[in-house]
Amino acid sequence: MKETRLGEFEEVILLLVGILGEEAYAFKIAEEFESQTNRSVSIGAVHSTLNRLEDKGFLTSEMGKSSAERGGRRKRIYTITASGERALEASRDFKLSLWRQYPAFATGKLDFGLK
Amino acid sequence: MKSNKHTPPKRAERFLLWFLRRDLVEEVLGDLDEKFYQTLEEKSVFKAKLNYWYQVINYLRPFAITKSRSINSNHYAMFRNYFKIGYRNLYKNKGYSFINIGGLAIGLAVAMLIGLWLHDELSYNKYHENYEHIVKVLRNDAHRGKKFTSPSLVRGLGPLFRDEYGNHFKHVVMVRARIEERVIANEDKMFTQAGYFMEPDGPEMFGLNMIYGTRDGLSDMNSILLSKSVADKLFGDTDPLNKVVKMDARWDLKVTGVYEDLPLNSELKDATYFAPLKRFLEGWSYDDVWTNQHMYIYAQLNPESDPKEVSSVITDAMLDHIPRGTNNAQPELFLHPMPKWHLYSAFENGTAGMSDRLKFVWFYGIIGVFVLLLACINFMNLSTARSEKRSKEVGIRKSVGSLRKQLITQFLSESFMVAMLSFVLALFFVYIILPWFNDLAGKDMNMLWTNPWFWLCGIGFIIVTALLAGSYPAFYLSSFKPVKVLKSGMAVGRSAATPRRILVVFQFTISIALITGTIIIQQQIEYVKNRPVGYSKEGLIMFRPRSPEYWGKYQTLRTELKKTGVVKEMAEANYPLTNTLGNNGGFEWEGKDPSFDPSFNTIYVTHEYGKTVGWEFVQGRDFSRDLQSDLSGIVITESALKLMQLDDPIGKTIHWNPSWQEPASFTILGVVKDMVKGSPFKPVRPSIIFPSERDLRWLFIRVNPQASLSEALPKIEAAFNRIVLSAPFDYQFVDELYNAKFQEEERIGSLAGFLAVLAIFISCLGLLGLVSYVAEQRTKEIGIRKVLGASVTGIWRLLTQDFVTLVIVSCLLAGPIAFYLLNNWLQKYDYRMEISWWIFILAGSGALVIALLTVSFQAVKSATANPVNSLRNE
Numbered sequence: 001m002k003e004t005r006l007g008e009f010e011e012v013i014l015l016l017v018g019i020l021g022e023e024a025y026a027f028k029i030a031e032e033f034e035s036q037t038n039r040s041v042s043i044g045a046v047h048s049t050l051n052r053l054e055d056k057g058f059l060t061s062e063m064g065k066s067s068a069e070r071g072g073r074r075k076r077i078y079t080i081t082a083s084g085e086r087a088l089e090a091s092r093d094f095k096l097s098l099w100r101q102y103p104a105f106a107t108g109k110l111d112f113g114l115k
Numbered sequence: 116m117k118s119n120k121h122t123p124p125k126r127a128e129r130f131l132l133w134f135l136r137r138d139l140v141e142e143v144l145g146d147l148d149e150k151f152y153q154t155l156e157e158k159s160v161f162k163a164k165l166n167y168w169y170q171v172i173n174y175l176r177p178f179a180i181t182k183s184r185s186i187n188s189n190h191y192a193m194f195r196n197y198f199k200i201g202y203r204n205l206y207k208n209k210g211y212s213f214i215n216i217g218g219l220a221i222g223l224a225v226a227m228l229i230g231l232w233l234h235d236e237l238s239y240n241k242y243h244e245n246y247e248h249i250v251k252v253l254r255n256d257a258h259r260g261k262k263f264t265s266p267s268l269v270r271g272l273g274p275l276f277r278d279e280y281g282n283h284f285k286h287v288v289m290v291r292a293r294i295e296e297r298v299i300a301n302e303d304k305m306f307t308q309a310g311y312f313m314e315p316d317g318p319e320m321f322g323l324n325m326i327y328g329t330r331d332g333l334s335d336m337n338s339i340l341l342s343k344s345v346a347d348k349l350f351g352d353t354d355p356l357n358k359v360v361k362m363d364a365r366w367d368l369k370v371t372g373v374y375e376d377l378p379l380n381s382e383l384k385d386a387t388y389f390a391p392l393k394r395f396l397e398g399w400s401y402d403d404v405w406t407n408q409h410m411y412i413y414a415q416l417n418p419e420s421d422p423k424e425v426s427s428v429i430t431d432a433m434l435d436h437i438p439r440g441t442n443n444a445q446p447e448l449f450l451h452p453m454p455k456w457h458l459y460s461a462f463e464n465g466t467a468g469m470s471d472r473l474k475f476v477w478f479y480g481i482i483g484v485f486v487l488l489l490a491c492i493n494f495m496n497l498s499t500a501r502s503e504k505r506s507k508e509v510g511i512r513k514s515v516g517s518l519r520k521q522l523i524t525q526f527l528s529e530s531f532m533v534a535m536l537s538f539v540l541a542l543f544f545v546y547i548i549l550p551w552f553n554d555l556a557g558k559d560m561n562m563l564w565t566n567p568w569f570w571l572c573g574i575g576f577i578i579v580t581a582l583l584a585g586s587y588p589a590f591y592l593s594s595f596k597p598v599k600v601l602k603s604g605m606a607v608g609r610s611a612a613t614p615r616r617i618l619v620v621f622q623f624t625i626s627i628a629l630i631t632g633t634i635i636i637q638q639q640i641e642y643v644k645n646r647p648v649g650y651s652k653e654g655l656i657m658f659r660p661r662s663p664e665y666w667g668k669y670q671t672l673r674t675e676l677k678k679t680g681v682v683k684e685m686a687e688a689n690y691p692l693t694n695t696l697g698n699n700g701g702f703e704w705e706g707k708d709p710s711f712d713p714s715f716n717t718i719y720v721t722h723e724y725g726k727t728v729g730w731e732f733v734q735g736r737d738f739s740r741d742l743q744s745d746l747s748g749i750v751i752t753e754s755a756l757k758l759m760q761l762d763d764p765i766g767k768t769i770h771w772n773p774s775w776q777e778p779a780s781f782t783i784l785g786v787v788k789d790m791v792k793g794s795p796f797k798p799v800r801p802s803i804i805f806p807s808e809r810d811l812r813w814l815f816i817r818v819n820p821q822a823s824l825s826e827a828l829p830k831i832e833a834a835f836n837r838i839v840l841s842a843p844f845d846y847q848f849v850d851e852l853y854n855a856k857f858q859e860e861e862r863i864g865s866l867a868g869f870l871a872v873l874a875i876f877i878s879c880l881g882l883l884g885l886v887s888y889v890a891e892q893r894t895k896e897i898g899i900r901k902v903l904g905a906s907v908t909g910i911w912r913l914l915t916q917d918f919v920t921l922v923i924v925s926c927l928l929a930g931p932i933a934f935y936l937l938n939n940w941l942q943k944y945d946y947r948m949e950i951s952w953w954i955f956i957l958a959g960s961g962a963l964v965i966a967l968l969t970v971s972f973q974a975v976k977s978a979t980a981n982p983v984n985s986l987r988n989e
Contacts, residue, residue: 025142047146048176
């Protein structure tokens with residue numbers, strides 16, 4: 001049995017793959033990660049995570065088109081699978097249910113615009 | 116675009132390509148290029164390149180690394196499987212594996228022990244720093260056309276070498292030509308120690324390892340260098356430097372240095388002190404500088420000098436100096452280099468011949484190789500006999516796709532594993548046996564854990580044995596056609612057993628010869644030990660009081676000792692009871708042929724000697740103090756009487772005219788049984804014993820038979836110390852000294868016994884290999900015989916009779932060989948037993964019984980096996 005839980009970094013990467021759609025390949029994802037989180041990351045780290053997520057069955061990939069700035073090399077485009085989406089949903093629902101049980105949130109002292 | 120001018124750093128790219136998984140190359144290179152050009156546009160070239168490196172390094176992750184290692188892990192799994200199968204095979208046949216591995220390990224252990232022994236023999240004297248350049252000066256004298264070699268030289272040669280031949284030598288050192296036993300005392304602590312008197316350059320030349328002080332410690336006449344162990348005995352933990360010790364209660368010597376004890380494999384191993392030669396020579400007359408040969412001369416050559424060349428230069432150095440009339444021996448000098456001292460010192464007619472030590476080096480070397488070879492061959496045989504059981508495994512492995520190469524690897528790796536196990540076991544054995552072996556060999560050998568050669572040999576051996584033992588199954592079994600083996604099993608002609616038969620006969624011949632040898636050696640020792648010695652050895656103490664304080668106190672000590680009640684009698688003699696020193700000719704008696712001048716062992720004793728040592732009188736009487744005339748009386752031994760051929764010896768007169776003493780006449784008072792003082796294996800020396808009232812060197816004490824030694828010794832020591840304070844009571848027991856004369860023979864005996872046990876063990880292994888091979892071959896035959904009604908004893912006989920024949924053949928071969936060799940060995944001894952025929956019967960039948968037991972072990976197993984098991988597979 002493969003580990004199907006999502007780590008924090010994995011979750012973000014998975015979301016980014018969804019956000020980037022057709023442009024979801026390692027370099028772009030790393031760029032997006034850096035600009036969205038202001039945290040620096042190496043392409044290798046992202047690639048490794050993508051690879052792991054693929055192993056877990058949350059992503060599929062195929063080689064895309066080639067482009068000039070890559071010296072004519074093709075890129076590997078990642079797409080979320082159904083189970084990937086389910087894992088994201090499960091993760092979100094789980095966190096929401098936790099939030100709901102959080103007293104400060106329930107009494108409206110904390111407001112995240114999520115009413 | 117800038118990007119055309121700059122490209123990603125080539126080296127980083129190459130590095131990436133080196134480790135990156137092939138299928139990732141395209142995408143990763145693409146991603147990294149994009150990153151590079153983006154950084155290049157936004158930042159600088161340097162930053163872009165740096166970042167590229169950073170990204171490359173960050174690809175060093177398990178998922179991205181090329182799978183060459185995963186190919187390795189397949190190999191690993193394969194080897195693990197081989198070892199697992201190998202291990203299971205060993206485990207399944209526990210008894211057989213135990214015997215096989217144990218047998219090889221024992222053979223290997225013996226070879227290692229012999230190797231250590233050889234290493235020790237060949238590294239003799241290497242402890243000394245100037246090993247390569249040290250030489251000993253030797254002298255060849257001519258007598259009746261033959262040359263005799265001796266190391267004793269005259270004192271004049273040392274200065275002569277230094278003055279006239281100094282350009283060849285770095286050091287010339289004269290040493291008193293005998294190890295000197297002296298008492299060394301620090302106040303009340305005193306010990307009799309052996310050491311050398313030598314010239315001041317000695318410590319530097321021999322490269323003593325100084326713990327305290329310097330090597331320059333012998334320049335002053337009143338100085339001494341002590342070995343570590345003596346310094347510890349005398350001074351405990353305190354610094355002995357500049358303390359004063361007393362030698363022989365006469366000389367005060369200042370300790371100028373302490374050196375590390377010399378190892379047992381050094382020429383000077385017995386030296387526990389070095390004292391200045393000047394001290395020894397003080398008061399010595401100068402008349403004998405060119406006549407008295409009482410020095411050894413050691414020298415260190417200059418690095419460019421060759422011992423042979425210098426030998427030819429100095430060969431006649433003595434001739435011009437020795438007085439006329441003494442040079443008819445034509446002494447020739449030559450240099451003997453240190454590396455040759457130990458093994459090449461048996462000179463025969465001026466050239467180094469085959470010394471006993473060298474013989475032993477060869478002998479043991481050959482035995483070592485031999486034992487190893489036999490153990491290896493047995494190991495191979497047993498492995499081979501067993502491996503035929505596995506032909507089915509080979510068949511199946513081949514049918515499921517094993518390549519022949521893989522099968523070869525499998526069998527080789529298996530035998531490699533077994534050889535390795537044996538090696539580890541052998542190391543363990545050697546480690547356990549080594550103290551005992553050191554004792555037996557009289558050496559101080561250590562495991563050469565840090566010696567690269569030792570490990571190289573070990574590893575080499577493992578590889579060779581593994582290849583040899585594994586080669587048969589590896590190359591032969593793996594060549595089978597799977598269909599054939601799986602269908603009908605192995606079919607090997609019985610002729611394959613012939614070399615094994617020869618091997619078994621060979622091994623048993625050696626074993627039986629060794630067993631015979633062991634029995635005969637033990638019997639010879641026993642026989643000689645029971646030889647009547649003419650005095651009573653038990654309860655007799657011998658010692659030498661080395662102090663001027665004792666001189667003239669013979670009677671005082673005697674009364675004092677007798678008062679203790681534990682001493683029956685005390686006496687003195689000029690020589691110990693354990694050697695035959697003191698030989699003289701020049702005797703005349705009635706009826707003697709004038710041209711006949713035999714040499715007698717002449718000793719001087721006090722009147723109480725006979726009572727003390729326990730003479731057995733054949734005729735006449737002992738010396739008596741009551742008769743003054745007895746001082747010109749003598750006692751002779753039986754063999755002396757036989758030599759003189761006197762019918763009625765008592766009262767006869769003997770004239771003695773030695774060159775060094777006034778001639779005198781003596782009356783024979785008594786005849787005693789022969790006293791065995793020298794080697795108990797040799798004929799006894801005819802002796803003439805003279806009474807004396809002077810101080811004689813050796814003291815004998817007969818302990819009262821009623822008193823136990825443990826209570827007597829402290830009382831004797833106390834009595835001695837009441838009279839003499841400056842010398843220790845360093846006593847020896849005569850019976851122990853006598854037994855020590857058998858040491859060499861007992862050593863040979865234990866070694867032969869050890870080898871005999873080993874040989875019989877190895878032979879049985881060979882036999883077991885053969886019988887299990889044959890039984891394996893004949894499983895079906897035995898099954899059918901049983902079904903048709905053969906009895907267990909019948910089958911047992913069928914399987915054993917072949918081997919019994921082999922062992923009997925070995926007996927017939929071994930008998931004459933053993934008889935020839937041992938008869939030769941016995942010829943060395945004048946006092947020897949006769950070899951009787953029953954020894955051969957005993958050794959042969961012993962070997963036969965052991966062989967029969969070994970064979971029966973397998974034969975009974977095969978004979979009692981259920982035939983259904985062997986026949987149902989058809």
